[in-house]
Amino acid sequence: MIDESDAHLSALIVEDSEDDALLLISHLESGGYRVGWQRVETSDALRRAVTEDRWDIVFSDYAMPHFSGDKALSLLRQYDQDVPFIFVSGNIGEETAVAAMKAGAQDYVMKSNLKRLVPVVQRELAEAELRRRQRQVEDKLRKLSMVVENAVDGVFITDSSGQIEYVNPAFERITGFSGREVSGRDPALLNSGRHGKAFFRRMWQTLHKGQVFRDTFINRRKDGQEFYEEKAIMPLLDAQGEISHFVSIGRDVTAQVRERAERERMNAIIEATPDFVAIADECGRLLYVNRAGCEMLGLGPQPADWDGADLDDLCHDETARVRLQEALATARRKGLWESEIELCSREGKVIPVSQVILAHTGADAKVEFYSTIARDITERKRFESQLQYQASHDMLTGLPNRVLLMHRLQMEMDRAQRHSTRAAVLFLDLDNFKRVNDSLGHQAGDALLQRVAWRLGNCLRPNDTVARLGGDEFAIVMSDVRDIDNILTIIHKLRATFDSPILVGTQELFVGFSAGIAVYPNDGDSHDILLQNADTAMYRAKAMGKGEYQFYAAGMNARGQELLSLETDLRRALQREELVLYYQPQMDLGSGRIVAVEALLRWQHPEKGLVPPSDFIPILEESGLINVAGDWVLRRACADCARLIGQLGSVMRVAVNVSPRQFNDPGFVDSVRRVLGRQRIPAGCLELEITEEIVMQEVSMTGSTLSELDRLGVRLAVDDFGTGYSSMAYLKRFPLDALKIDRTFVEGLPGDQGNAAIVEASIYLGRKLGLEVIAEGVETAVQREFLQAHQCDLIQGYALGRPMPLPALIEFLRDISRH
Ligand SMILES: Nc1nc2c(ncn2[C@@H]2O[C@@H]3COP(=O)(O)O[C@H]4[C@@H](O)[C@H](n5cnc6c(=O)[nH]c(N)nc65)O[C@@H]4COP(=O)(O)O[C@H]3[C@H]2O)c(=O)[nH]1
Numbered sequence: 001m002i003d004e005s006d007a008h009l010s011a012l013i014v015e016d017s018e019d020d021a022l023l024l025i026s027h028l029e030s031g032g033y034r035v036g037w038q039r040v041e042t043s044d045a046l047r048r049a050v051t052e053d054r055w056d057i058v059f060s061d062y063a064m065p066h067f068s069g070d071k072a073l074s075l076l077r078q079y080d081q082d083v084p085f086i087f088v089s090g091n092i093g094e095e096t097a098v099a100a101m102k103a104g105a106q107d108y109v110m111k112s113n114l115k116r117l118v119p120v121v122q123r124e125l126a127e128a129e130l131r132r133r134q135r136q137v138e139d140k141l142r143k144l145s146m147v148v149e150n151a152v153d154g155v156f157i158t159d160s161s162g163q164i165e166y167v168n169p170a171f172e173r174i175t176g177f178s179g180r181e182v183s184g185r186d187p188a189l190l191n192s193g194r195h196g197k198a199f200f201r202r203m204w205q206t207l208h209k210g211q212v213f214r215d216t217f218i219n220r221r222k223d224g225q226e227f228y229e230e231k232a233i234m235p236l237l238d239a240q241g242e243i244s245h246f247v248s249i250g251r252d253v254t255a256q257v258r259e260r261a262e263r264e265r266m267n268a269i270i271e272a273t274p275d276f277v278a279i280a281d282e283c284g285r286l287l288y289v290n291r292a293g294c295e296m297l298g299l300g301p302q303p304a305d306w307d308g309a310d311l312d313d314l315c316h317d318e319t320a321r322v323r324l325q326e327a328l329a330t331a332r333r334k335g336l337w338e339s340e341i342e343l344c345s346r347e348g349k350v351i352p353v354s355q356v357i358l359a360h361t362g363a364d365a366k367v368e369f370y371s372t373i374a375r376d377i378t379e380r381k382r383f384e385s386q387l388q389y390q391a392s393h394d395m396l397t398g399l400p401n402r403v404l405l406m407h408r409l410q411m412e413m414d415r416a417q418r419h420s421t422r423a424a425v426l427f428l429d430l431d432n433f434k435r436v437n438d439s440l441g442h443q444a445g446d447a448l449l450q451r452v453a454w455r456l457g458n459c460l461r462p463n464d465t466v467a468r469l470g471g472d473e474f475a476i477v478m479s480d481v482r483d484i485d486n487i488l489t490i491i492h493k494l495r496a497t498f499d500s501p502i503l504v505g506t507q508e509l510f511v512g513f514s515a516g517i518a519v520y521p522n523d524g525d526s527h528d529i530l531l532q533n534a535d536t537a538m539y540r541a542k543a544m545g546k547g548e549y550q551f552y553a554a555g556m557n558a559r560g561q562e563l564l565s566l567e568t569d570l571r572r573a574l575q576r577e578e579l580v581l582y583y584q585p586q587m588d589l590g591s592g593r594i595v596a597v598e599a600l601l602r603w604q605h606p607e608k609g610l611v612p613p614s615d616f617i618p619i620l621e622e623s624g625l626i627n628v629a630g631d632w633v634l635r636r637a638c639a640d641c642a643r644l645i646g647q648l649g650s651v652m653r654v655a656v657n658v659s660p661r662q663f664n665d666p667g668f669v670d671s672v673r674r675v676l677g678r679q680r681i682p683a684g685c686l687e688l689e690i691t692e693e694i695v696m697q698e699v700s701m702t703g704s705t706l707s708e709l710d711r712l713g714v715r716l717a718v719d720d721f722g723t724g725y726s727s728m729a730y731l732k733r734f735p736l737d738a739l740k741i742d743r744t745f746v747e748g749l750p751g752d753q754g755n756a757a758i759v760e761a762s763i764y765l766g767r768k769l770g771l772e773v774i775a776e777g778v779e780t781a782v783q784r785e786f787l788q789a790h791q792c793d794l795i796q797g798y799a800l801g802r803p804m805p806l807p808a809l810i811e812f813l814r815d816i817s818r819h
Contacts, residue, residue, distance in 0.1 A: 009033040009121070012049050014060035014072045015088075016041045020111060024059060024088055031118030042066050043075055050079045057121060057128075062089035062096065069100065077104050082131045084124035088117070153251045154229070157236075160243045162186050174229070174252045176222030187248065192220040207235050207246065216253065228257040276343075276353065276374040282367045284311040284328065296376060298346035311372070316344030331359040332367055343374060352381045394468040396446055397453035405467035405475055409527040412479045413520045422481040423520040425527075426490070427534035428456075431512040431546040433472035436504075444504050451502045452511055459497040460490070474513075475531065487517060488567075491549050492624065514542040518552040547571075566619050569605070574628055578604050581636050582803035585812065586655070586774060586796040589788045594813060596653035596687065597644075598796060599637040600803045601629070621661055630662035631671055638679040638686060640806050645681065648813055655687040655717065663694050664701075669708045676712065683713030689740065691719050695730045703734060710735035717774065722758055731769050739766050743777020743797070750786040763790050 009028065015021045021039045028035050038053075040046045041064055049055075058076055062069035069092075073085055087100055087108035097108045106124045109116050148155050154171035158164050164187060167179045175182075175190060182189065195218065206213040212234040219229050229250040236245040270277050276293035280286050286309050289299055297314060299306040311328075315321040320342060330337040338356040345351060353374040362368045392404035400408065412423035430452065437445035449472065456466045456474060463479040478490060494513065501508035516537025524530040533552040541550035548568060573579055583597040603611040620626040634656055641654040662668060676683050688709065695702060695718065706716060717738035718731070722745055731739070741762050748755045759775065766773035775787045778797030787795055801812055 007032055007034050009035050010056045011035055011037040012055040012058045013037055013039045014046060015039050016064040027114045027117045043071060046072055046075055050076060055083055057084045059086050059088045062087055062092045073103055073105055082128050084128045086120060153249050156248050158246045190219040192218050192226050194218040210235055227252055227254040278372050280311050280370045286310055314343045316350050327357055331357045335359055352377050397450055397468050399453050400465055400467040402469050406527045408465040409477045412477055416520055424478040424481045424487050425518050425530050425534045426476040427516045427538040428474040428513045429538055430472035431514055447504045455497050459493045512547040514538055515549045516541055523552045570616060570625055573603055580604050582805055583809045584796055584803040585800050586794045587800050588794055589792060594816060596655055598655040601633055621659055626659050626661050627665050634675050638675045638681055641685055642679045642681045647810060653685050653687055655689050657689045660694050669705060673712055684715060687715040687717050689717050689719040706734045722762060736771055738772040738774055740774045740776050746775050746777045746783055749783045760790055763792050
């Protein structure tokens, strides 16, 4: 009996007789099968049946009216190789049966002997199952073999003694050996000798334990070249569990190993490079920064330290950020951007770098990432600026040299053109420098030049430039020259700066300059010409004598030139004592006596003759020479006064004009005290004429000076009374003795009613305040009478006498006393 589990049988019956088919089924059922069956009797029906269903077994009659067993067999085998095919026929002969078996039928059963049917079915079903399994195994083997044959990995199989039995095509390709060449040989033929014994010992130990050995082998190809093979070797066991074979599967990883080595080398190089190397994603986020970059920018060494940072964070301000965005845009457009830029470290240090940014694009031309290399050029920049400094500065003095001077001069010329002002260049040449050099040596000469440079630098405005042109030549570029006075101011400052001696070693040296001045745009429209003209002017100045300053051109600079030469002349006049005092008498209207004289300064110019004070006092004021001149006037006037008193035997007062600058000099009161002491005249014999301008200036200081002078006993008179716009209050506040009515009010007397009223009021005011009133510029007898009638105390003017030199005055006074 058949097994219950095998009892179900699906049977296809090719049979023209329904009865025969039923008989067949009944035999099978009586043999224990539960049969599901179908009967077909044409080729179409058979085809349909085998394509639509799966059958355990097929029975077929041999000869049928519309079909034949042969055809049924061959049709079936087109669809199924394994299903048992059993002829069940009434008349199949021996020969036909053998031929049918050859054609693929499994057996035949005579209809007359159906007793055989069940055993045949049982046997054929079992064999069909075997065949099916076999076929599956073969199928699998075929597939595996195909895989191995087509694998990219090299495979070889050895027997247990290590002799090669099989190699796949990949092995041949990788090693260069053909299967035939290596068949029966030891795989050691691939040995490169690069692995030590320990390596193979470990391999064999692993394999003999029945485990898989994996490692990277360095093997040798047939042509002797080495290659890297990532290999797995495994033992195969037979039914007894003994190792029967070894299978080696190896992948040629030479390219990867080399690539990895190359990458590691590159990485080591990048890590060792002193330049900043970084990779950023398409949004600028940093993906990689090398060691030098981390150090340069103060980023930690671990990626986590700068995680989230991007290229933007390396910019120190908004301008740098905009520049970076432009750089990235250029890199996206052109693939590369390079320039010099400034990066900023985390600590805020600004680092100048020479940087390259590359944009790396993918297949869609979109940027996938950026790489950048930046070299710290701090040193180079420092060196460059040092070079630039050296190229543009004089090494001895540290002042700009000719190159930089020309550049600044051009800038000032441009600025002057824009603002419609002027620029000036002064060419200075040290007087007597050669003598210093020759007598004290070069070191002393150098030291002198350094100190001169320092002093020059200190007396200029921040926008002016002083340069050393070489030797003892210096130049100054003056910016924003609005009028000629600006230049004169600088010249005064220069002179004042070099008034005191320069100490070189133990020597005190007085330094003077000869200078030429050229003014843009009048004296040239290019910097070369301007400097050349200033040079020319300097030579002219030198020719005039040491310490001279000379403007290049006449024309608009004529006034400057004139003022300058006047100033130079005045200095000389003071030294050569060309200044003289004239005296003009003052009469007491009450007694009719000459009680005082006014000292009036004159300049006895060798060529121009007698120069009036109006022509030179403003220059003395401007240049500061007024203090020297005023001091001289004071001494001279007091000395003359003493002489007058001595010679005439009567008291005589001298009035001396004091300029604002002289009055404000802190040493003024002392100098008055000194003069009085030296000349031994009573203090009341000296009257100081001060202007309304002086009394109106900062009150506390003026007040204290006036009080000090008053305590000395000196008389104080207000000159030019009524010409200013001042308040009369000062007359009360200060210790004054007299007021002098200005001659412009006396002029029209008595006809000019306005003037007459002012003069009357002034006399009235003076009397009320206890001040002596002196009328100036009295030219006529009518004026004198008017003043006398209005009780003016004193008069002064041509009506009495013009200013005269001392001998003439003495004569004049003697004349009067004689009459
Ligand atoms: N038209 C006319 N003029 C007359 C008559 N009488 C006198 N004068 C002139 O009037 C001026 C009087 O001097 P001031 O008002 O102090 O005015 C002085 C004074 O301010 C200043 N000055 C003169 N000498 C000195 C000085 O030693 N030091 C200072 N700081 N200033 C002085 O110069 C100014 C002018 O002096 P000067 O030219 O000498 O001119 C003198 C004198 O010559 C007259 O009847 N008619």
